[in-house]
Amino acid sequence: MTHILAIDQGTTSSRAILFDADLRIVATSQQEFTQHFPDSGWVEHEADDLWRTVAETCRDVVARTGVDPKDIAAIGITNQRETTLVWDRDTGEAVHRAIVWQDRRTAAFCRGMKPQEEMLTAKTGLLMDPYFSGTKLRWILENVEGARARARAGKLMFGTVDSYLIWKLTGGRAHVTDATNAARTMLYNIHEGQWDAEICGLFDIPMEMLPEVRDCAAEFGTTDLLGPEIPILGVAGDQQAATVGQACFDKGMLKSTYGTGCFALLNTGDTPVTSTHRLLGTIAYQLDGKPTYALEGSIFIAGAVVQWLRDGLGIIGQASDTQPLADKADPQQRLYLVPAFTGLGAPHWDPDARGAIFGLTRGSGPAEFARAALESVGYQTRDLLEAMKADVGDLGETVLRVDGGMSASDWSMQFLSDILGAPVDRPKVLETTALGAAWLAGMRAGVYPGQAEFSRSWALEQRFEPKMEPKDRDTRYAGWQDAVRRTLTRQG
Incomplete structure (x- = not known):
């Protein structure tokens, strides 16, 4: 197996990039999708648009290159961070459009939480701002009828875009994320490396909704999207993936x-x-x-x-x-x-x-x-x-x-x-976000070298x-x- 497939799910488009065994780009497929602005300062995506464009670009890039999916050793995922999704555990259907990282609808709530900012920053490294996922998740639970009750009953799941895509790719077998995406939710203690019960209680978020957190290079499940089962071995939020790349x-x-x-x-x-x-x-x-x-x-x-x-x-x-x-x-x-x-x-x-x-x-x-x-x-x-x-x-x-x-x-x-x-x-390689995701997956799969040799290739x-x-x-x-x-x- 000589290729790595990187999924780069961004704010305005989804891309699939196929890399060869020498970390060279073989081909890229890209699709834009609709941005929704239902109110001033509000930004939303249709969850189905995120999944559809990812699935279609993955199939397209493989079809256009003629690479046998059996030659793809692993998949790496990088994604727009903080964007928040809640979906039904049984059907996989989102209960609301994805609330995008740019969205500012929770500004008033954040202002009211300013007295808690010191504690939040000490645990998460973040500031009390609508940018992060926690207040977006709270908004969905507050404003979608019956959502909080369903969440408490274990029927709803939360995730950033990576978690949602992995759930769809694995057919609902894996509800996971990586440490970099978890660190952007305002619900994750970056010092202890775990979801924080105090913060979840403050936001009234049932912890049963939260995905399991793993390393950036780890086992995230397998997908048959392209036919044969291919492991997902690398995940990082887009800016962290670029740092790696x-x-x-x-x-x-x-x-x-x-x-x-x-x-x-x-x-x-x-x-x-x-x-x-x-x-x-x-x-x-x-x-x-x-x-x-x-x-x-x-x-x-x-x-x-x-x-x-x-x-x-x-x-x-x-x-x-x-x-x-x-x-x-x-x-x-x-x-x-x-x-x-x-x-x-x-x-x-x-x-x-x-x-x-x-x-x-x-x-x-x-x-x-x-x-x-x-x-x-x-x-x-x-x-x-x-x-x-x-x-x-x-x-x-x-x-x-x-x-x-x-x-x-x-x-x-x-x-x-x-x-x-x-x-x-x-x-020379400007696609550093996709490169970072590909290297994480390929390094885990044994296709690509370790950090020192990868650094020398920059x-x-x-x-x-x-x-x-x-x-x-x-x-x-x-x-x-x-x-x-x-x-x-x-x-x-």
């Missing part, structure tokens, strides 16, 4: 993924860091029962701001149009776009903030909007790195490893390097060095900070 195995290594959102993770080794600057302590990966921790900064809108230019404003036809349009922007204009479309994430954590544009003149047009949109990603990343430095001290000669769709833009990566004042390394495609003058960098960033302050609903 970027081979950030050493303490102090840093990566940032630019997809729908932007997520920067700093490996902190075997010791979790309690942030005093509103970052998150989390699990980077867990192997052989031993967690490796990370400090994470989460930005809700990165690549999604380009989608907004395309779908909301209609000023570009496709994402690749953004860079040449930004090049035409008037250099004398300084627009700041704060893309708080679903609130602001780290380090501000203001779920009620909404997007704003500052610096408009009569001469501002599509080119200036495009430049401001791309620059907003760099500015937000600097916010995260400044907070990380404040938490852990001097990071030394910081080198940021980048991946995700937006990292393919030379313009964006050069501005990122400029505004950070640090090198930005883009690898290859640089291009390094971006800062070219901006320090004074200009600081002036621009000060303007950004002022724009964010004007956007926040919570001051101080």
Whole structure:
């Protein structure tokens, strides 16, 4: 058996990527699915859309390559994190649409729980915010008729997307998750490595609903989706999978993924860091029962701001149009776009903030909007790195490893390097999220090498060095900070 199949279930699409024995991509299949916005700040997915697109892309990628499913040694899964599903134990039917990680409907409940935040952060590493799964799960139990009673009777199951997909793939034989996804629910004690009874009681969540937690490389069941039984041997949330795919195995290594959102993770080794600057302590990966921790900064809108230019404003036809349009922007204009479309994430954590544009003149047009949109990603990343430095001290000669769709833009990566004042390394393999999931499964199956050899295989495609003058960098960033302050609903 010489191939590994990676399932990458994301926020806007599902993908299946087939890797060969040398960790090279053989083929990819992708399907987008509908986003649902039933109310302001609400974001939902149809559970059936998640499952259907995963199943169809898996079958498609195998059919198009002609690879015999018997030659697939294992499946690895990576997924959008925090997105919350509840389904019937017997029928497998979801009782409500999946509530997406971006969804802010539980903001009022979170505000009311602020007195409990210190305890919650101490146990989970997370902040009291609608982003995480726990309050979304509570909302479903509160608002779907009969759901809490059915849950208490053991008839309903909870899971993040990985758990739901594994349940469907195994025909309901496995209700499991991995430590990285569990760590994003706000129900999991990352120090003790188990679901926390006190927190579940606080949220009134029956613990019988929760999946069994396993390592990132472990036995998660088998599936006959492609005919023969194939084991599922690797699972990690998308940002943790990207951390693995970027081979950030050493303490102090840093990566940032630019997809729908932007997520920067700093490996902190075997010791979790309690942030005093509103970052998150989390699990980077867990192997052989031993967690490796990370400090994470989460930005809700990165690549999604380009989608907004395309779908909301209609000023570009496709994402690749953004860079040449930004090049035409008037250099004398300084627009700041704060893309708080679903609130602001780290380090501000203001779920009620909404997007704003500052610096408009009569001469501002599509080119200036495009430049401001791309620059907003760099500015937000600097916010995260400044907070990380404040938490852990001097990071030394910081080198940021980048991946995700937006990292393919030379313009964006050069501005990122400029505004950070640090090198930005883009690898030859940009599909690091899928690569991480594939390596976890393939390593467990004995197809791929261990950590040390895998790390040596990481290859640089291009390094971006800062070219901006320090004074200009600081002036621009000060303007950004002022724009964010004007956007926040919570001051101080």
